[in-house]
Amino acid sequence: MVFSIRGWAGRLLFLALFGVLLFIAGGGYRWLVDVISPVHPYEKPSGDALKVFMEDPPSPEGGNGADRLRWFYWYGE
Secondary structure, three states: OOOOHHHHHHHHHHHHHHHHHHHHHHHHHHHHHHHHOOOOOOOOOOOOOOOOOOOOOOOOOOOOHHHHHHHHHHHOO
16 A cells, blocks of 8 residues: 555645634634624613513413413413
């Protein structure tokens, strides 16, 4: 069996170049996500802004069947 040094060097160069480019692409993607994403999306807003959320009202556990069915269609739970 004959091993070509030029062939193996070409394969090793390809793998090394592929690894370097993969590392650059992954780092670039990570950098782009850090640039685009907000710093803290769940922190309290500053200034005159308000953070508003609505909690689901308690489910009617003791209600009749119609109330529970209405609850299911309204809230999807």
